[in-house]
Amino acid sequence: MKLQLQIKMNEALFIRNPEQSELGRNIIQHSIQLIYKQGFEAFTFKKLAEDIGTTEAGIYRYFENKHKLLVYLTAWYWGWLEFQISYHTNNITDPVVKLRRVIKLLATAVEDDELTGYINETLLHQIVISEGSKAYLTKQVGEDNKQQFFKPYKDLCRVIGSIITECNSKYKYPKSLASTIIEMAHFQNFFMYNLPSLTDFGKAKKETEIISFLNDLVFSSLKKS
C-alpha cells in the first residue's frame, strides 16, 4: 500500500491549485530548487518558467506573485511539520519528553519525506531557515494575516505552547516561548553556518549543539521553583 500525505492549503494563496496538475507540481518542485539555489531575491518567475520548460504566463496562472508562492511554501512546511510533530509525539504521555522531541524535530535537518512526492523537505527546510521570515516581515503582514495565510505557523505555535503549559501550568509565556523556540531553532542554524560568532557552535557546526542550547533554555524556564 502506498500512502500519500496531503496538506490542506489555504485557497487564497493560489489562483489555481498547484497540487492538481503536473505543471502545478512542477512549479512547486522547481521553485523549491531555484529559491534554494539562488535565494528569494534573485528568484524570478521567468527563471522558474525556463527551468520547468514553460512560460512566465504559465506560472502566473497558478500564483499571483512570488511573495504568495513563498507564503505557500512556508505554510506548507509548517503544516507538514505540525503533522510530523503529532506523528512523532503520539503515544508520549510525559510532556517533558514530548517537548524535547519537538525541539529535536525543529532543530534537525529533515530527511526527504517519501510520502510527499514532489516536495523535497530537506531543501524546503533550508528555505524556511533562510527565507521564511520574509513571508511575514512585510508591510502587508496585516492583510495576509486577515486572510489566514499564517494559520499553519500559528497553529504550530499553539500546539507547542500547550505542551509547554502541560510541562508547567504556572509558566506565564507559553506562546512567546514557543515562537522563540521555533525562530531560534532556525536562526541559530543560520548563524552557525553564516555568522558563527553570533553563536557558541562555530567550531563544531553540529545541530545537536543547538538542540542542547534550546533544551537548556526551555527547561530552565519551565523548572518549577
Next chain:
Amino acid sequence: MKLQLQIKMNEALFIRNPEQSELGRNIIQHSIQLIYKQGFEAFTFKKLAEDIGTTEAGIYRYFENKHKLLVYLTAWYWGWLEFQISYHTNNITDPVVKLRRVIKLLATAVEDDELTGYINETLLHQIVISEGSKAYLTKQVGEDNKQQFFKPYKDLCRVIGSIITECNSKYKYPKSLASTIIEMAHFQNFFMYNLPSLTDFGKAKKETEIISFLNDLVFSSLKKS
C-alpha cells in the same frame, strides 16, 4: 556646549560617505522615513530621489544599491545601540543589574537621540525590527561578512555575551543567548503588533511584558543550580 555623536562606519558600505555632505545626510534621513513608511520591498532609489528633490543618479553616487543602504542603516543602529548600552551601564558593577538594563534597552522603543542630528532613532528602531533581518538573510551573507558589514552586530553580541558570562561563568551558551535576546526583543515586538497570537502579550501590547519575558528567560537560564 553642543555634543555630537559620530558612529564610525565601514567604508566599504558606501561609495561616498553620506555623513560628509548635505545630500548624503538627506539620503540617510529620508531613506529612514521612506523605508519606515513603505517597507523595504517597495522602497526604491527613484522614490527616495523624488522625496529629497535630487535625481536617482545622485543617490547612486552614495550607495551602490538599496541592500548596501539597508546594511548601512542597521550597522549604524547596532553601533549606536552599543554606545547606548555602554553609556547606560557605565558604573554599574553588578552584572545582573547590567544585563537587566541591556534587556530593557533592547526591548524599549527608543526616543529620538538629540546627539545625532539627521537620524531619527525611533523610526530606525522600527526599521531594524521589521527589516533588519533582511540585511543578512541573503545569499551574499558570506561575502558581506568577509567585508565586516556585520561587525557592529557581532560586537554588540560579544559585549552582551560577556555580561552573561560575568553573571554565570559556567553558562555554556553566552553568545547564542545574546543573539537570542537581541533577535527576540525585536521579533516578539513585531509579533505583538502584527501576529499577536504568537505571543502572550496580545491584549496589553506593552513592551514591559516583552522585557519581563526576556528577563525570565535569561535569568532562569543563568541561575546557578
Next chain:
DNA sequence: TTTTAATGATAGTAATACTATTATAAATAA
C-alpha cells in the same frame, strides 16, 4: 585663478513584474 570635486539634468539599457491575446491540444459533456 585655475583645477578639482560634487551635483543636476538628461538619456539610455537590461531585467523584472506583470497583463493580454490567440492558437492548440486534451479532457469532458451532450
Next chain:
DNA sequence: TTATTTATAATAGTATTACTATCATTAAAA
C-alpha cells in the same frame, strides 16, 4: 460522435526597477 470547456503554449506588450553614462553647472580648494 461532435461540441464544448479547460489547460497550456506561444507570443507580444507595458510600466517599473535597477542600474550606467554623459555633459553642463556650480562650489570649494589649491
